[in-house]
Amino acid sequence: MESTSAKLLLFLFILSHYYLQATSSRVLSISPIPNEALPTRSGYLQVNSTTKSAMFYTFYEAKEPNSSLSETPILIWLQGGPGCSSMLGNFYELGPWRVVSSQGHNVEHLKLEPNSGSWNRLFGLVFIDNPIGTGFSVATTTEEIPRDQHAVGKHLFKAIKAFVALDSLFKTRPIFVTGESYAGKYVPAIGYYILKRNARLPKGNQVNLAGVAIGNGLTDPITQVATHAMSAYFSGLINEKQKTRLEEAQDKAIGLIKVGNWSGATNARTKVLNLLQNMTGLATLYDFRRLVAYEDYLVEDYLSSMEVKKALGANASIAFEVCSDKVGDILHEDVMKSVKYMVEFLVKHTKVLLYQGQFDLRDGVVSTEAWMKKMKWDGIEKFLEADRKVWKVKEKLAGYVQIWGSLSHAIVSNAGHLVPTDQAVNSQVMIEDWVLDRGLFANKEIVDPSAPSYDSK
Numbered sequence: 329m330e331s332t333s334a335k336l337l338l339f340l341f342i343l344s345h346y347y348l349q350a351t352s353s354r355v356l357s358i359s360p361i362p363n364e365a366l367p368t369r370s371g372y373l374q375v376n377s378t379t380k381s382a383m384f385y386t387f388y389e390a391k392e393p394n395s396s397l398s399e400t401p402i403l404i405w406l407q408g409g410p411g412c413s414s415m416l417g418n419f420y421e422l423g424p425w426r427v428v429s430s431q432g433h434n435v436e437h438l439k440l441e442p443n444s445g446s447w448n449r450l451f452g453l454v455f456i457d458n459p460i461g462t463g464f465s466v467a468t469t470t471e472e473i474p475r476d477q478h479a480v481g482k483h484l485f486k487a488i489k490a491f492v493a494l495d496s497l498f499k500t501r502p503i504f505v506t507g508e509s510y511a512g513k514y515v516p517a518i519g520y521y522i523l524k525r526n527a528r529l530p531k532g533n534q535v536n537l538a539g540v541a542i543g544n545g546l547t548d549p550i551t552q553v554a555t556h557a558m559s560a561y562f563s564g565l566i567n568e569k570q571k572t573r574l575e576e577a578q579d580k581a582i583g584l585i586k587v588g589n590w591s592g593a594t595n596a597r598t599k600v601l602n603l604l605q606n607m608t609g610l611a612t613l614y615d616f617r618r619l620v621a622y623e624d625y626l627v628e629d630y631l632s633s634m635e636v637k638k639a640l641g642a643n644a645s646i647a648f649e650v651c652s653d654k655v656g657d658i659l660h661e662d663v664m665k666s667v668k669y670m671v672e673f674l675v676k677h678t679k680v681l682l683y684q685g686q687f688d689l690r691d692g693v694v695s696t697e698a699w700m701k702k703m704k705w706d707g708i709e710k711f712l713e714a715d716r717k718v719w720k721v722k723e724k725l726a727g728y729v730q731i732w733g734s735l736s737h738a739i740v741s742n743a744g745h746l747v748p749t750d751q752a753v754n755s756q757v758m759i760e761d762w763v764l765d766r767g768l769f770a771n772k773e774i775v776d777p778s779a780p781s782y783d784s785k
């Protein structure tokens with residue numbers, strides 16, 4: 329014991345610019361954020377002027393913009409959960425710098441390293457901790473934390489307006505809202521809210537929405553919860569008897585949705601996933617090939633450093649959690665509610681990308697295609713008849729792309745739930761080509777002409 333603490337003191341002395349911290353099981357040394365890795369700007373966007381509740385954001389300007397900044401698209405990223413911080417996306421998935429860990433002398437060292445596939449190469453990139461109460465965002469009162477997707481849309485709209493007002497150059501830039509997992513709810517919610525609000529606002533006050541993208545999303549739970557057994561069975565992970573048992577559990581969740589027992593339905597879905605976990609013994613359902621789960625705790629550890637919090641302009645008195653159980657609990661009854669109708673509205677008025685890492689057993693390809701097929705949209709039959717094309721990046725297989733009109737569907741090869749973590753460069757190519765209508769994502773007909781006109785510029 330003695331000699332260990334002496335060694336630690338020595339470490340503290342030598343590496344005095346590092347932040348040392350003991351967690352229950354690990355001793356960490358945390359490098360500060362290098363200057364070149366700091367966000368272009370970051371801080372808080374107020375969502376309620378009375379209570380001062382506010383969303384935390386980090387913004388990274390485009391590194392190699394290919395147009396004047398006033399025309400360069402801005403991507404907004406929303407994490408899932410419900411209750412998980414977009415700092416996970418920032419520092420573990422698609423941000424310009426990611427947390428990496430290395431071992432040495434009983435101390436685990438955390439630092440940032442550049443991400444070759446960051447999504448802010450050609451575009452500005454904003455990470456927002458949503459809803460309030462998540463990550464570094466501040467919920468002054470618990471009552472203000474959203475309980476449904478309408479409330480989520482309302483707060484995000486305020487935050488986005490506040491963001492755009494930060495810089496006169498932001499006003500004209502096309503905005504693409506993107507996100508993952510439970511953001512399969514948030515992204516449609518804010519997209520829908522923007523389109524509805526824009527219709528009643530003078531042009532100068534509208535939000536310049538140009539498209540939405542969802543990665544491995546939960547969007548239409550009643551359809552998606554019915555697909556786990558099939559997905560796992562045809563991936564060779566369970567036998568027919570287990571498939572039948574899982575189907576029975578799935579049917580329970582569906583039955584509870586049908587009678588509007590939302591809390592029961594959410595619990596029943598959790599049971600389905602626990603059952604599948606138990607049957608397969610996988611390291612994680614988020615990627616059935618993985619031998620160890622995604623290491624999201626690295627971000628939690630990194631952002632617990634006071635120095636890092638200060639450098640980011642985050643409220644230093646917040647004990648950062650990657651996912652907030654409190655926010656998760658408050659949205660418990662929202663989990664199984666569908667926002668498919670919002671996507672149906674969005675696809676008529678703007679463009680929509682749905683992409684999935686191929687090996688996700690929670691919100692994967694089969695799960696997404698199941699509800700896409702049921703979309704009420706004039707273009708859906710043409711979409712379903714369109715070819716699924718082999719997508720290559722630098723002559724190597726990157727996945728598959730199917731597109732018709734305003735709807736694009738991409739399957740990312742060699743990836744699980746966290747696509748940008750697993751396929752950094754390919755995910756960058758995907759988002760750039762989709763935003764810029766290039767490569768397989770090129771499309772002559774972006775907006776369904778039969779829809780009421782909507783000016784997305």
Ligand SMILES: *[C@@H]1O[C@H](CO)[C@@H](O)[C@H](O)[C@H]1NC(C)=O
Nearest residue numbers: 375376377378379469471472
């Ligand atoms: C701000 O929060 C208060 C207290 O929860 C609430 O009564 C009020 O409606 C909120 N205002 C807005 C604009 O959301």
Ligand SMILES: *[C@@H]1O[C@H](CO)[C@@H](O)[C@H](O)[C@H]1NC(C)=O
Nearest residue numbers: 392393394395450760764766
């Ligand atoms: C930049 O834009 C030009 C003209 O549209 C295009 O030819 C070029 O490929 C773009 N470069 C990148 C890196 O996207």
Ligand SMILES: *[C@@H]1O[C@H](CO)[C@@H](O)[C@H](O)[C@H]1NC(C)=O
Nearest residue numbers: 584589590591592593595596
């Ligand atoms: C909802 O379903 C659960 C699980 O079947 C049940 O225990 C609970 O009583 C139901 N709640 C209501 C309000 O019917």
Ligand SMILES: *[C@@H]1O[C@H](CO)[C@@H](O)[C@H](O)[C@H]1NC(C)=O
Nearest residue numbers: 602603605606607608609610
């Ligand atoms: C599955 O659950 C059973 C019963 O609770 C337990 O005995 C078994 O160890 C579990 N298996 C795995 C792989 O978690």
Ligand SMILES: *[C@@H]1O[C@H](CO)[C@@H](O)[C@H](O)[C@H]1NC(C)=O
Nearest residue numbers: 380382466467643644645646
């Ligand atoms: C910072 O966070 C603490 C703890 O959540 C909160 O009480 C305080 O109001 C926050 N400060 C600001 C300026 O938002």
